[in-house]
Amino acid sequence: MLRLRSNFFTGQYPRQLCNLGYLHILDLSHNNFSGTIPTCFNNLTSLVHNVSDIYNDYYLPQTTVTLKGQERVYNTTLMLVKSIDLSSNILEGKIPQEIGGLTLLGTLNLSRNHLTGNIPSIVGNMHGLETLDLSNNRLSGQIPQTLESLTFLSHLNLANNNLVGRIPLGSQLQTFTDSSIYMGNPSLCGFPLPTKCPGDDTLTITNAKRCNEDGNDKMWFYVGMVLGFIVGFWGVCGTLLVKKSWRYAYFRFFYDTKDKVTLAIELKVTRLQRKLCHV
Incomplete structure (x- = not known):
């Protein structure tokens, strides 16, 4: 674990940190690091493969870790926490594709930087991700549909960027009903934002027509059944009575x-x- 948050460190992110294969918690938030995010993150072996056995013979002190915007105290379960927090720095450039290889990473916080470009669709490969915070950057493009494959994702924040298009409505993304996580993206539309996407009104009218047509078809089906029963019953029994x-x-x-x-x-x-x- 390397926790150097809330200092006055400057300069670029030290690439040598990528050689720490067993590093599973990296917190450099609230500093003045600049430059781009390194592409060597996939060298952090503990975030790609399960190497938790190395902690069996070590004493783990009580440690406070910031996750999902809250400080949490860990001791014996610290080995299960896998987090990268580079928030509140001056990092720029694109989010590297290599970060998608960190399949065991649970928390990724890159908020409050100057990151640009699209959100890499390969983020959908980070199946262990529970928290993803990319807010307050300059990210553009559409929200990748691959985010819906993150079945463990419980905390998402993409606010205050330049994202555009319709918000995906996959199985996991449907659980995020708080519109504030998408606010500050003027060209973003769809649920849960109040801004409708182009064609939503037409789609609503079409769906309403289909519902009416389906309702009419069902009504006439039942009417036909009743009439058929009446005609058949009285056609036989009525004749016998008369x-x-x-x-x-x-x-x-x-x-x-x-x-x-x-x-x-x-x-x-x-x-x-x-x-x-x-x-």
Whole structure:
């Protein structure tokens, strides 16, 4: 763990930190680091492969770690925390594609910097990510659809950037109903923002028409069933009630059929009993 937050460090991010393969908590937030985010983050082995066994023989002191905007105290479970916090610096440039290889990373906080470019779609490969904070940067482009594959994501903040287009509505992103996490992106639209996307009104009207059409189809289906029942029932029973001769003929036919069936069954049983007796 390397925790150097809230100091006055300047200069570029030291690339040598990428050689610390067992580093699983990196907190350089609230400093004055400048330059770009290094592309060597995928050398942090503990954020790519599970190497927690190295802590079995070490004493882990009680430590305070900032996650999801809150300070939390860890001791024996500290080895399970995997976090990178570079927030509140002067970092610029694009978010490197290599960061998508940190599949075990739980928290990524790059907020309050001067980052530009698109949010890499490869972030969707970071399946262990629970917190993603990219707010207060200068990121542009659309929110990648791949974010919906982050099934453990519970804290998201993309506010105050230059993101555009419709907010994806994947299975996981539907759980974020707080519009403030998208605020400050004037060209962003869709739920949960109050800004509608182009074509939403047409889509709503089309859906309403489909619902009405479906409702009308169901109504006429049930009306047809009722009418069919009424016509069929009274076509047979009504005729029998009105025509006395037909009623007698119907019941005579019914009784004759019943007698024939009963006789046939009795003959079958008698023949079977005879065969059994001979055996």
